[in-house]
Amino acid sequence: MSSSLISPNPIGTSNPAAAGADRSREAKTRRRKKKAQAQAQAQSKARSLSSKWKSQAQQQIFSSNLLRALAQSRRGGVGGGGGGVGGSGSSGGRAVREAADRALAASAKGRTRWSRAILAGRIRISKFRKRKRPAAAVAAAAAAAAAGRSRKPRVSVSRLRGKGMPAVQRKVRFLGRLVPGCRREPLPVILEEATDYIEALEMQVRAMSELARLLSGGASVGAGSSSGSPPEPLPGQ
């Protein structure tokens, strides 16, 4: 459909017949731009309402990334064909965890510090420094709109205002250590990163539990009644 709009017209609009075609093409491009704008607005609204990690598309992106990462880790790691079940269990789990973290960070599209830190930490190069100002301005404006619309419980920030309370400072530092890549960031950055990180972790848990359910559900069904021919001959029969 888009190929019809990219037809080249080097002659220009001097031809009257081509002028009519140009006008219709202009209208088409204007309509397409409006649709793209509406789509972008809807996307930004979804993002600003912090449902970015709850959308179906995000889950699908993460699942496909996860499967690809798992395939890579399996091809690279398990070469001998599963020698030593006890030993490979824990190391296999560790590899799966790292693959899942990498897939999660890749799904974040590099817009948050923790995702960049995870990806950079795996490859072991220096962290990327990206300017977050436009994204932060959008998020702040969206937060203001959301605050005006709904009545939310007010948090007493009297302790945070001073920022000198050792208990709060300690907790903030601890939180900064938990979220990857936020060890020495100021308080609002840590809070923002933690918000996004929690949502991403929740999505990761949901997707992985679904995957585990599919696998284990198939195991119980397959072991009970085999509809077709069994994949391999049963030993000792």
Added chain:
Amino acid sequence: MSSRRSRSRQSEGGSRISDDQIADLVSKLQRLIPEIRNRRSDKVSASKVLQETCNYIRSLHREVDDLSERLSELLADSDSEQAAIIRSLLM
């Protein structure tokens, strides 16, 4: 609201962040954590929110670890049809 104007100028550094903005961030965080959300109390101290956030992130980490252990066991399991199919897809 004057705080909206000050937000556009917040790029100077960490010290110029308005308290309103911090309160917004903390309440946004508070909404995500199920423990505080279910308690339905109007005023929660910020330190409690931070504490619950740390606990929640740690529990999520543990859950991800458990799930990845389970997934690795399930993937290595050679007795199920499903696992064999998925393994053939992955490799």
